[in-house]
Structures are given as C-alpha cells and as structure tokens.
Amino acid sequence: xxxxxxxxxxxxxxxxxxxxxxxxxxxxxxxxxxxxxxxxxxxxxxxxxxxxxxxxxxxxxxxxxxxxxxxxxxxxxxxxxxxxxxxxxxxxxxxxxxxxxxxxxxxxxxxxxxxxxxxxxxxxxxxxxxxxxxxxxxxxxxxxxxxxxxxxxxxxxxxxxxxxxxxxxxxxxxxxxxxxxxxxxxxxxxxxxxxxxxxxxxxxxxxxxxxxxxxxxxxxxxxxxxxxxxxxxxxxxxxxxxxxxxxxxxxxxxxxxxxxxxxxxxxxxxxxxxxxxxxxxxxxxxxxxxxxxxxxxxxxxxxxxxxxxxxxxxxxxxxxxxxxxxxxxxxxxxxxxxxxxxxxxxxxxxxxxxxxxxxxxxxxxxxxxxxxxxxxxxxxxxxxxxxxxxxxxxxxxxxxxxxxxxxxxxxxxxxxxxxxxxxxxxxxxxxxxxxxxxxxxxxxxxxxxxxxxxxxxxxxxxxxxxxxxxx
Numbered sequence: 142x143x144x145x146x147x148x149x150x151x152x153x154x155x156x157x158x159x160x161x162x163x164x165x166x167x168x169x170x171x172x173x174x175x176x177x178x179x180x181x182x183x184x185x186x187x188x189x190x191x192x193x194x195x196x197x198x199x200x201x202x203x204x205x206x207x208x209x210x211x212x213x214x215x216x217x218x219x220x221x222x223x224x225x226x227x228x229x230x231x232x233x234x235x236x237x238x239x240x241x242x243x244x245x246x247x248x249x250x251x252x253x254x255x256x257x258x259x260x261x262x263x264x265x266x267x268x269x270x271x272x273x274x275x276x277x278x279x280x281x282x283x284x285x286x287x288x289x290x291x292x293x294x295x296x297x298x299x300x301x302x303x304x305x306x307x308x309x310x311x312x313x314x315x316x317x318x319x320x321x322x323x324x325x326x327x328x329x330x331x332x333x334x335x336x337x338x339x340x341x342x343x344x345x346x347x348x349x350x351x352x353x354x355x356x357x358x359x360x361x362x363x364x365x366x367x368x369x370x371x372x373x374x375x376x377x378x379x380x381x382x383x384x385x386x387x388x389x390x391x392x393x394x395x396x397x398x399x400x401x402x403x404x405x406x407x408x409x410x411x412x413x414x415x416x417x418x419x420x421x422x423x424x425x426x427x428x429x430x431x432x433x434x435x436x437x438x439x440x441x442x443x444x445x446x447x448x449x450x451x452x453x454x455x456x457x458x459x460x461x462x463x464x465x466x467x468x469x470x471x472x473x474x475x476x477x478x479x480x481x482x483x484x485x486x487x488x489x490x491x492x493x494x495x496x497x498x499x500x501x502x503x504x505x506x507x508x509x510x511x512x513x514x515x516x517x518x519x520x521x522x523x524x525x526x527x528x529x530x531x532x533x534x535x536x537x538x539x540x541x542x543x544x545x546x547x548x549x550x551x552x553x554x555x556x557x558x559x560x561x562x563x564x565x566x567x568x569x570x571x572x573x574x575x576x577x578x579x580x581x582x583x584x585x586x587x588x589x590x591x592x593x594x595x596x597x598x599x600x601x602x603x604x605x606x607x608x609x610x611x612x
Contacts, residue, residue: 226529233522240405240515246467247366249358252284254365258357258421259338262292263330264301264348270474271348272304278346279312281357288357290316291334292348296324301348326606327417328448332435335427343427345449347418350473351380360421360469371426371461372453374403374412375419375469385477390582393567393575400467401566407465409515411457413500413523417449419471422456430455439495440602447492454496457516460509476608479589484607486590490597497523530594537591556583 260278264271271292278290290312294302305318319337321330335343342361346352356375363370376399379392399416406412415422430452437444437451444451457463476482497520504513504520540548563579 226525229525233518236518237402237405240408241401244404244408244465244467246359247363247464249355249468250362250365255284255287255358256341256361256364257287257289257339258283258342258344258361259289259291259334259340260344260346260357261331261334261338262290262346262348263295263327263334264292264297264305265295265324265327265330266297266299267301267304267348268299269304271301272308274346274348274350275305275308275312275316277351278357279315280354281352282354283357285315287340288315289338289340291337292316292318293330293333294318294320295327295330296321298324326445328435328445331448332431335431338424341424342421343424344421345417345419346471347473349380350377350418350471352419352471356419356469356471359466360419363464363466364421364423367462367464369460369462370464371423371456371459372412372415372463373421373469374399374407374415374453374463374465375421375471376400376403376465376467377416377418378470378472379475380472381474381477386581387477387479387482387585388475389575390578390585391475391482393563393578394582396567396570397563397579399465400570403465404467406519407463409519410462410464410511411516411519412463412465413453413457413519414450415453415463418473419469420449420453422452423461426456426459426461427452429459442602442604444495445604446488446606447495450492450496451499454499457500458503458508481608483590483593486593487597487600488607490593491601491603493523494527494598494601497527527594527598530598534591534595552587556580556587559583 262271262274262278267274275290275292281288292305292308294305302320309316309318317337319333321333331345334345342364344357344360360373360375363373377395379388379395382388382392403412434448434452434455453463476485500520501524504517507513537548557580560579560583563583564576566576567579568576
C-alpha cells in the first residue's frame with residue numbers, strides 16, 4: 142500500500158518550526174536584547190531593595206520574636222530544630238551542587254551500537270496532540286530497523302483514536318496502534334505496550350510531548366555504556382510556555398528539577414523518578430518487576446497513579462543504576478490554570494508519599510554493590526521534606542496570626558534570597574529575562590501551593606488521575 146507522505150512532511154516542517162520557535166521565542170538581538178537585560182537587572186535590583194527594606198523596618202520585631210522564642214522551652218526547641226534543619230539543607234545543597242558539577246551526559250553512540258528500541262505512547266483524551274507526538278518520534282534519527290513505535294489509546298472519550306489512525310495512515314508499518322476496550326489507566330496501557338514490545342530497551346513518552354531529533358539515541362546510549370543501568374530519565378521542558386504565566390514559571394522550575402537536581406542524582410546513579418513524559422528502561426529490568434508493578438496496591442487499593450516513580454523505585458531496588466540524560470529533551474504541555482496545576486501536584490505528592498514509604502524498606506539495606514550513601518541521603522532529604530510539611534504549615538499559620546507583617550516581610554526576603562540561585566542557574570543555561578519567573582514561582586508555591594504536601598499525606602490512599610478529563 143502506497144503511503145501519502147505529503148502530510149508527513151508538512152507535519153515535519155510544522156514540528157520543526159514549533160521547536161525552533163520554542164528555542165528562539167525569547168531570543169532578541171542587538172539593542173532589544175540589551176534593553177530586556179537591563180529591565181531584568183533593574184527589576185531584580187528592585188526586588189532585593191524591597192527585601193532589604195523589609196529587613197530594616199522589621200529588624201526590631203525580629204529581635205523581639207527571637208527573644209520570645211528563647212525565653213520559652215518550646216520556642217528554644219523550635220529554634221534549635223530550625224538551625225539543625227537549616228544546616229542540613231545547606232549541606233545538602235552544597236552536596237547537590239558538587240554532584241551537579243561532576244555530572245556529564247553520555248554522548249550518543251554509533252548506529253551499530255544502538256540497541257533495538259520500543260517506544261510506547263499511551264494516550265487518553267489527548268486529541269490532535271498525539272498526532273504531533275507520534276510524528277516527532279517518527280522523525281528521530283534512530284535506525285528505522287531498530288525502532289518499534291507503539292501507541293495505545295486508553296479508551297479515550299474524544300477523537301484521540303481518529304488522530305492515531307491518521308498518524309498510522311502516514312507512517313504505515315512504522316507505527317502500530319492499539320485500543321483498550323475501556324479506560325483502565327495509564328499503567329495498564331503501558332503494561333500492554335511492555336508485553337507487545339520486542340525491543341531490548343523500552344522508551345515511554347507521554348502523548349502531549351514532542352521530542353527532538355536526537356532525543357531517542359541520546360536517551361538509550363547509557364544502556365550500552367553502563368551495563369548496570371536499568372533506567373534513564375529524559376530532560377523535560379515546557380512546550381506551551383508562550384502566553385500563559387503558569388507554564389512560564391513551570392519551565393524555570395523544570396530546568397532546576399531536571400538539569401540541576403536530576404543531574405546531581407545521576408552522578409550518584411540514583412535518579413529517584415524517571416518522568417512519564419520521557420523515560421527509558423532496560424527490558425530485563427522491566428520484566429523483573431512487571432508483575433509487582435502492575436499489581437501494586439496502597440492501603441488495599443490498586444495504584445493508578447505514580448507509575449513512573451513506582452517503576453523507578455522497583456528498578457533501584459534491583460540494584461540497578463538510574464541515570465539522567467540532559468541531552469535527551471522532550472517538550473511537554475503543562476496545566477495553564479491553577480486548578481489543573483494543583484491537581485497535578487496533588488497526584489505527584491501522593492505518589493511521592495507512597496514511594497518514599499516503599500523506598501524506606503530497602504534503602505538502608507545492602508540493595509546494590511558499591512557506595513549507597515548518596516541514595517540514602519537523597520531519601521533522607523525527601524523524607525524530611527514530607528515529615529516537616531505539617532510543622533511548617535502550623536508554624537506558618539501561627540506566624541501569620543501573631544505577626545502578619547513580620548511574616549510577609551521575612552517570607553519575601555527568604556524568597557528573594559533562596560530563589561536567586563534558580564534565577565542565576567536558568568540565566569546561565571538559557572535566557573536571563575525569563576529567569577525571573579523563578580521569583581514568581583516561589584511566591585506562588587509559598588502562598589498558593591504550600592498545602593499540597595500535607596493534603597497529599599492525608600489523602601495518600603485516594604485514587605484518580607484528577608486531570609485529562611474532557612472539558
């Protein structure tokens with residue numbers, strides 16, 4: 142059957158234009174760029190000035206508050222605990238920075254060395270975006286004879302299946318599509334893909350993500366270079382960050398989360414979560430834990446969220462290395478409204494609680510050869526963040542009620558100081574004028590998302606994806 146390649150080439154150009162627009166959207170030249178940089182620098186200076194003004198105005202209030210704390214046993218205990226936590230966080234930040242400095246992405250290997258690869262794209266209520274995703278994968282410079290592309294429609298209620306068939310019409314035998322009889326959840330769609338796939342490496346890609354041409358070969362190269370590598374996390378950037386404010390903030394946050402934090406984790410061979418948007422797994426490692434993974438429960442309920450973190454956890458438990466590839470990039474859509482954002486964070490928070498409990502069962506055992514200190518420190522940091530969420534919220538509410546202006550001033554100063562590293566990191570890696578979104582994201586998280594972790598702990602047993610329902 143002869144394939145109609147015209148739509149394929151049109152799509153190729155459209156995706157190429159879209160990625161080029163993403164990379165060049167914020168880039169201006171000459172006087173315009175210089176003007177923007179000046180504005181950013183002046184705005185940052187203004188924020189610092191406001192922060193230090195608050196410090197000056199409330200200096201006496203800080204001294205009185207500290208005197209009140211020291212005068213009581215409870216207050217003294219709080220201050221000692223706060224100092225210990227601050228020292229630990231400072232140490233952990235320096236430890237992370239050191240491992241980030243030591244990190245180096247693995248270069249792509251030759252075509253002859255590349256393993257056979259099965260790419261699995263689960264889709265639910267994705268609409269036309271799944272078509273773009275599949276086309277971007279088909280455009281990868283991976284040897285076609287070694288690449289198998291599968292997509293599973295998980296009982297969508299919209300026209301997702303129609304767009305998958307449209308992609309099939311263009312790609313022909315290069316794409317295999319399947320349809321679940323009804324919506325069973327992303328985990329079951331991936332499970333079907335794992336059992337159908339024939340590749341030595343499985344790559345999972347979300348149906349709202351677009352990959353660059355060399356993403357796949359960069360993503361799977363560590364499996365050849367490191368024989369004990371069980372999984373690899375891709376580098377996730379935000380695709381829909383041109384207009385809405387939340388995606389702009391999340392793009393800066395993602396750069397910190399992936400290019401700084403996961404780079405450091407990778408140097409310790411212990412990336413804690415391979416993202417659903419782009420991840421790769423060694424076939425043997427997957428099938429060693431597949432029955433446990435598909436039948437995973439929490440408090441007697443089947444687990445229908447956190448499939449990526451769960452798979453990562455089970456592969457780490459096998460003693461395998463889990464790495465990060467900064468040079469394997471996928472651009473993905475994120476919520477652009479507050480309800481979608483907090484629902485996504487709740488889902489991540491519940492998964493984080495569940496998988497940290499699972500990790501606690503093995504991380505202090507002899508679960509793999511070699512140094513395990515890094516893995517244990519990563520776990521402790523995650524565990525402390527969860528455990529301290531309730532005391533933090535209680536103290537914050539008490540502080541708001543008793544010293545509202547002092548709380549506002551000290552919080553803004555803390556945000557400015559602590560977020561400056563994120564600003565500097567993003568400015569160094571990408572664009573200085575977009576880096577200031579780190580400040581706004583910190584403000585948003587502090588005042589509008591602080592409740593996520595405590596709520597996720599209290600509702601960790603609840604099921605449901607929460608997003609992707611039809612509007």
